[in-house]
Amino acid sequence: xxxxxxxxxxxxxxxxxxxxxxxxxxxxxxxxxxxxxxxxxxxxxxxxxxxxxxxxxxxxxxxxxxxxxxxxxxxxxxxxxxxxxxxxxxxx
Amino acid sequence: xxxxxxxxxxxxxxxxxxxxxxxxxxxxxxxxxxxxxxxxxxxxxxxxxxxxxxxxxxxxxxxxxxxxxxxxxxxxxxxxxxxxxxxxxxxxxxxxxxxxxxxxxxxxxxxxxxxxxxxxxxxxxxxxxxxxxxxxxx
Numbered sequence: 592x593x594x595x596x597x598x599x600x601x602x603x604x605x606x607x608x609x610x611x612x613x614x615x616x617x618x619x620x621x622x623x624x625x626x627x628x629x630x631x632x633x634x635x636x637x638x639x640x641x642x643x644x645x646x647x648x649x650x651x652x653x654x655x656x657x658x659x660x661x662x663x664x665x666x667x668x669x670x671x672x673x674x675x676x677x678x679x680x681x682x683x
Numbered sequence: 684x685x686x687x688x689x690x691x692x693x694x695x696x697x698x699x700x701x702x703x704x705x706x707x708x709x710x711x712x713x714x715x716x717x718x719x720x721x722x723x724x725x726x727x728x729x730x731x732x733x734x735x736x737x738x739x740x741x742x743x744x745x746x747x748x749x750x751x752x753x754x755x756x757x758x759x760x761x762x763x764x765x766x767x768x769x770x771x772x773x774x775x776x777x778x779x780x781x782x783x784x785x786x787x788x789x790x791x792x793x794x795x796x797x798x799x800x801x802x803x804x805x806x807x808x809x810x811x812x813x814x815x816x817x818x819x820x821x
């Protein structure tokens with residue numbers, strides 16, 4: 592039986608470690624894969640970098656500021672007219 | 684970008700088998716090496732660029748057959764076969780952050796795409812203006 596996971600997959604993967612004189616970095620990314628019989632879509636974004644310094648390990652998340660800003664602007668453009676409409680209805 | 688990713692973009696497809704292999708390669712590029720660049724070292728500092736990317740690919744095939752002989756022209760054997768295919772795709776990549784490794788430590792500096800934000804803002808303002816104008820008209 593065909594499952595949804597056969598078509599849509601969301602996975603977090605860690606890449607090859609990069610060594611610098613002071614630290615060892617392990618890149619981490621997340622991929623969304625949508626498969627069709629004759630096509631497909633892949634979206635991959637960096638999520639974090641794991642920094643190892645001796646026995647210490649630290650996770651530095653990677654924030655996509657551009658995506659956050661665009662989503663906020665789009666959300667505001669939907670919410671502001673709705674709020675104004677509600678206010679107008681209440682005052683009328 | 685990885686070599687594998689570039690191969691995906693510049694590819695001619697002679698047959699269906701190659702097309703299926705190309706499709707498989709689309710999903711192979713989901714490795715972190717595709718979003719993280721090779722480290723660039725300058726003095727004490729090492730910089731790694733992190734980008735997001737998306738790729739989409741689609742293809743289709745079709746074929747046809749032929750008919751029997753024409754009764755008006757018995758000598759002529761009618762026959763025919765045909766086939767064809769086509770495909771297309773698109774890729775997009777955008778830098779998200781720069782990872783800077785220095786003797787002081789590791790820091791992640793975001794890369795802000797001001798043009799993209801500005802375009803989204805003007806589009807949103809236009810949509811809001813239209814919505815408010817419609818509200819006033821009622």
